[in-house]
Amino acid sequence: MIKYSVVIVDDHTLLSQAIATMVNTFSKFKVLYTCKNGQELVEKFSTSAKYIPDIVLMDINMPLMNGIETTDWITKNHETVNVMALSVEDEDTTILKMLKVGAIGYLLKDTEKSVLENALIEIAENGFYHTKTVTNLLMKSLSDNYSEEITLKEREVTFMKHACSEMTYKEIADVMCLSPKTIDGYRDVLFTKLNVKNRVGLVMYAIKNKIYTP
Amino acid sequence: MIKYSVVIVDDHTLLSQAIATMVNTFSKFKVLYTCKNGQELVEKFSTSAKYIPDIVLMDINMPLMNGIETTDWITKNHETVNVMALSVEDEDTTILKMLKVGAIGYLLKDTEKSVLENALIEIAENGFYHTKTVTNLLMKSLSDNYSEEITLKEREVTFMKHACSEMTYKEIADVMCLSPKTIDGYRDVLFTKLNVKNRVGLVMYAIKNKIYTP
């Protein structure tokens, strides 16, 4: 019986090895190798065609080259490879970003072994797998205002990072070499754009969107 | 050959199952069962003595009852059970807390399969396992001011969680059914205790110490 080949990308060695061990117990699949990040995967892919699998199981939060960038690269350069996201990340926007760059499935790490196996089978044989969660999310993204992408200027982002510190706005103005009144302006614009009420809201937004990491 | 029994506690089902699959490939160990959080484990332990393993592999970030609380409970109620922390968390204070409540080993999820197997063997046969990282950390904790333990009252913790929202202090006073002046008091005490200058500092402390999760 010909087994489908799988590659696992996750920066936590133990987890990728554990998942590999598990996938190897599935009768229809075998693990080719595991990677610690996107860069490693790109290198492997470029070395030889025999390193190109049928399916990639991709974590999202990784150093060097994260899951979104890596998936983007794979779908652009190796159309035949199916990427399935496998992450702890359940933020709507993250899932959407992943689907947008071409992931054909999205599973939370909080699922059953059998669910993973079925997902892999569906992907290998039908070319897609979507949980109800993902489908619902896609429906919502059609109706809701998910399209109104919020774009932040570089200065605003810089300011927001500083706002996550204990500096007063005056001090932030100093380190950014601007008038305190300009800072006031940034703040007011961001309050409106991000629909928050005060500095704490700003801080929370920055953290949730990985603009600032505590 | 008698195998040592292992229980795995991790809120991400897939990961605990994957690690279970891996541990089952180790000749000296077999997995009894897996749990999604501390509460599940406590229930299991209380059901029957046959559910009490030799070793518990414990994740730290879990809902309901986290790794630290759970380890504390185990070491207080089941001295014979060895707990090894297995986490992505590499914050010094977290590791120290875990050791303080009686974990006899600490492994990052970013390690090799063989390292885990050796650690398990050492724990089963010698009763301890410490990486160089942990040893260094313990040395540092002797010299440094790690001892100045900060203890927070329950009300202060509740307040701090609310402070991580966009509510004003007056609104927080309302939901906590206290005078705004009492809230002022909580804030002032926390500023001093935690050595922060303003509400953002409070928020950051809450996040870093997992009092509030964004």
Added chain:
DNA sequence: TTTTAAATAAGGAAAAACACCTATTTGTAA
């Protein structure tokens, strides 16, 4: 060159946050 849009900045006022000191109330240990 004129027009427009964006970035920077100011004034003024109200609200919220912060600091410091004091006064009840309450539970509990001596």
Added chain:
DNA sequence: TTACAAATAGGTGTTTTTCCTTATTTAAAA
């Protein structure tokens, strides 16, 4: 019961934040 500490809360004044409106300056587009 008395004494004492902890929790709750009031007073007052300063600083910071927040909100609104308007004015330059700058850079790019028409």
